[in-house]
Amino acid sequence: xxxxxxxxxxxxxxxxxxxxxxxxxxxxxxxxxxxxxxxxxxxxxxxxxxxxxxxxxxxxxxxxxxxxxxxxxxxxxxxxxxxxxxxxxxxxxxxxxxxxxxxxxxxxxxxxxxxxxxxxxxxxxxxxxxxxxxxxxxxxxxxxxxxxxxxxxxxxxxxxxxxxxxxxxxxxxxxxxxxxxxxxxxxxxxxxxxxxxxxxxxxxxxxxxxxxxxxxxxxxxxxxxxxxxxxxxxxxxxxxxxxxxxxxxxxxxxxxxxxxxxxxxxxxxxxxxxxxxxxxxxxxxxxxxxxxxxxxxxxxxxxxxxxxxxxxxxxxxxxxxxxxxxxxxxxxxxxxxxxxxxxxxxxxxxxxxxxxxxxxxxxxxxxxxxxxxxxxxxxxxxxxxxxxxxxxxxxxxxxxxxxxxxxxxxxxxxxxxxxxxxxxxxxxxxxxx
Numbered sequence: 001x002x003x004x005x006x007x008x009x010x011x012x013x014x015x016x017x018x019x020x021x022x023x024x025x026x027x028x029x030x031x032x033x034x035x036x037x038x039x040x041x042x043x044x045x046x047x048x049x050x051x052x053x054x055x056x057x058x059x060x061x062x063x064x065x066x067x068x069x070x071x072x073x074x075x076x077x078x079x080x081x082x083x084x085x086x087x088x089x090x091x092x093x094x095x096x097x098x099x100x101x102x103x104x105x106x107x108x109x110x111x112x113x114x115x116x117x118x119x120x121x122x123x124x125x126x127x128x129x130x131x132x133x134x135x136x137x138x139x140x141x142x143x144x145x146x147x148x149x150x151x152x153x154x155x156x157x158x159x160x161x162x163x164x165x166x167x168x169x170x171x172x173x174x175x176x177x178x179x180x181x182x183x184x185x186x187x188x189x190x191x192x193x194x195x196x197x198x199x200x201x202x203x204x205x206x207x208x209x210x211x212x213x214x215x216x217x218x219x220x221x222x223x224x225x226x227x228x229x230x231x232x233x234x235x236x237x238x239x240x241x242x243x244x245x246x247x248x249x250x251x252x253x254x255x256x257x258x259x260x261x262x263x264x265x266x267x268x269x270x271x272x273x274x275x276x277x278x279x280x281x282x283x284x285x286x287x288x289x290x291x292x293x294x295x296x297x298x299x300x301x302x303x304x305x306x307x308x309x310x311x312x313x314x315x316x317x318x319x320x321x322x323x324x325x326x327x328x329x330x331x332x333x334x335x336x337x338x339x340x341x342x343x344x345x346x347x348x349x350x351x352x353x354x355x356x357x358x359x360x361x362x363x364x365x366x367x368x369x370x371x372x373x374x375x376x377x378x379x380x381x382x383x384x385x386x387x388x389x390x391x392x393x394x395x396x397x398x399x400x401x402x403x404x405x406x407x408x409x410x411x412x413x414x415x416x417x418x419x420x421x422x423x424x425x426x427x428x429x430x431x432x433x
Contacts, residue, residue, distance in 0.1 A: 004131035007171045015178045018153050019043035022053045028119040029059040029112050029149065031142040032270050033086075034184040035135065036060060037123045037155030038067060045069040048077040055079070058121075059112060061141070061334070062086035062272075064185050072097075083108050084334030093331050102378070105239060105269075105337035106296035109144030120149035124169055125160040133174075135167035136160035137184065137278060138270040139289040142167055151175050159183050161282035163271075165289035187272050189243050192223035195392035199356045200224040202395055203310055206352065207231065210258040212304045214238040214341050215245070216311040217272075220356045224310060228253055235259035237304060239296055239337040241268035241287070246280045260304045262288060269295040269337075296337045301344025302351075309341035309353040313380070313389070314361075315368045318407040318431060320383040320398040322355050329376030342385050346399075352387055359391040359415040367418040369410050371425040389413065407431050 018040055022028075028044075030036040045068040047053050058069060061084040069078040070088045075097040082089045082100050092098035103111055122142060124133035133154060135142045143166055146152060152174050158181045192200065200223025207213065207228065212235035215221035225244025228234065235256040236245055248254040249266065256264050269292040271281055281287045294300060301307055313322045314332070325333045338355075345351035357368050369391070373379070387399045389410065396409035411422045426432040 002131065004127065004171050007131070008127060008177070011171070011174055011177050013176050013178055015039040015043035015180070016046070018176045018178055019047045021151065021153070021176060022047065022056060022119070024054045025056070026118040027057045027059065027115060028121050029117050029141070029145045030121040031135070031138045031140045031145070032060070032062045033064060033138070033272050034160070035123050035138045035140065035142060036063065036067070037121050037153070037180070038182055039178060039180040040121055040153055040155050041067045041069055045074055045078060049074065057081060059083070059115070061108065063088040082334070083111075084336055085331055090332065100331055100334070102335060104296070104335050104339050106293050106298070106340045109141045109291060109293045112141055113144050113148040117145055117149040118151060120145045120152045122146070122152070122154045122169060123157055123160060124154045125162045126156055126158055127171060128162070131171040133169040133171070134160070134162040135169065135289070136163050137272070137281070137289070139165050139167040139291045139295070140270045141292060143291045144293065146173065153177070155180050157181055159278075161278050163281050163283075163287060163289045164285050166291055167289045184278055186274050187242070189222070189274055190219055192219040192226075195358055196220050196223045198392045199390050200227045203354050203356065203390055204228050204231070206395070207308050208306055209233055211235070211306040211308045212237050212259050214307070214309045215242070216240070216338070217242070218312050220312060221310065233258045235304070236266040236268070237262070237295070237301065237307070238267070239269040239292060241266065241271040241277065241281065242273040243277055246277055256286075261300070267295060292337070296340040298340055298344035298347060301341060302347030304348055306350040307345045307348035308351065309345040311338045311341065311353075311355055313355045313357040313368070315370055315373060315377065316355070316357070316389050316410065317370050317373045318410060318426060318429070319403060320386045320389075320406050321373055321379045322381040322386055323373050323377040324355075324380040326376070326378040328374040335380050338380050339385065342381050342387070346385060346387065354388050354390050354395075355381065355386065356390040359393055359413065364415070367414055367422065369414040369418070369422065371422065371429060404431055
C-alpha cells in the first residue's frame with residue numbers, strides 16, 4: 001500500500017500558512033495564465049502588505065487581472081517580472097513599476113532557471129491514486145521551474161483538467177499544498193470581423209492538405225480555423241491550443257496522421273480558451289501538453305514537413321521588420337513564440353510563415369505598413385526571416401525579394417487611402433524611383 005494520501009494530508013495547509021513559509025527576498029515563478037495559484041499569491045500579497053515578508057519577487061508570463069500583487073497599491077511591496085505582458089501586468093510595465101525580460105518563448109525556461117528560483121508556484125489538478133498531480137492546461141515553463149526551484153507550493157483545483165504529456169508533479173516533490181476550487185480563466189470566443197475573415201480565407205487557401213499548423217492568439221486564428229474546414233489530414237503543433245483547434249479536430253480536419261513527429265497527437269505548450277477547450281483536453285490521450293523549450297524549438301518545428309505558422313503583428317516597415325510587441329517604445333505584450341515559429345517554418349521542407357495584421361489601427365487613422373517602424377519599436381521578427389505579410393487587402397511575399405520589391409508588395413496590401421503617401425515616402429528614401 002502506498003502512503004500518498006497520508007503525505008497529502010501532512011502537506012495540506014491553508015494559503016495563509018503557505019505564505020508564512022515565504023522568506024525575505026524569495027524569487028518565485030509561476031507558469032502562464034491558469035497556471036498561477038490564485039489563493040497562494042493572494043496570501044503572499046497579504047503577508048507583504050502586513051510587512052511580514054519583504055522584497056518578494058513573482059515572475060510569470062501572460063498574467064491575467066485579479067491577484068492583488070498586480071494592483072498599484074502593491075507596486076512597492078512585491079516585485080513582478082514578466083516575460084510576456086498580459087492584461088494583468090501591462091499597465092504596471094508601461095508605468096515602469098514592473099520589469100520585463102525580452103525573450104523568445106522557447107528560451108524562457110532556461111532563463112527562468114538561471115535566475116536561481118526559490119519557489120515554484122503551480123495550479124494543478126487533483127492527485128491520482130499514484131500520487132501525481134497534472135499541470136493540466138499547461139506544460140509551458142512548469143516542468144523547468146519545478147526542477148529548479150528549492151520549494152514547491154501547489155494549489156489543487158478540481159477545475160484543472162488532467163492532461164497527458166510532460167507536465168506531472170508527484171506529491172513527494174511538493175513541500176506544501178492547499179485546495180482552491182476556482183474556475184479557470186477563460187478567453188472569450190469572438191466572431192471575426194469581415195477583414196479578419198478575409199485574411200483567414202487567404203491564408204487557408206495557401207495551406208495544403210497534410211500540413212502541420214500553428215495558430216497564434218487572436219481573431220485571425222479563429223477565422224483561419226473556420227476557413228480550413230474543407231482541408232484534410234492537418235496536424236497541430238502549437239504553443240497555444242484554443243477553441244478553433246477543437247473545431248478542426250471534431251470536424252475531422254485535423255487527424256495528425258501526416259506529422260513527422262508525435263504522429264496521431266496534437267502537441268501544445270499551453271491551453272487558453274473557453275471551458276469547452278479545457279473539457280476537451282481533460283484525459284484526452286490525443287493531446288500532449290509539453291514544455292515550451294521543446295514545443296517551440298525551431299529545430300523541432302523544422303522536422304515537420306509543410307509546417308505552416310500564423311502569427312500577428314502590430315506594424316511592419318519597408319524592409320520587412322515586424323514589431324509585434326510594442327507601441328513605439330511602450331511595451332504591450334512580448335516576443336512570445338513568433339520568431340520560434342517563423343524560423344522553424346523557414347527550416348521546414350515546404351514550410352511557410354505568415355504575419356497577419358489589419359492594414360490600419362486607431363479606427364483607420366494609422367497605417368500599420370510604414371516606411372520605418374515607429375521610433376523605439378521592438379523588432380520581433382528580423383527582416384531576413386519574414387516570409388509573408390497578410391492584410392485584408394492581400395498577401396505580400398517578402399522572402400527572397402529585394403527591398404524595392406518588398407516595398408511595392410507592401411504598398412499594394414496597405415489600405416488604399418495610405419498607398420499614395422507610402423509611395424511618396426518610398427521615393428524620398430530612394431527605394432522607388
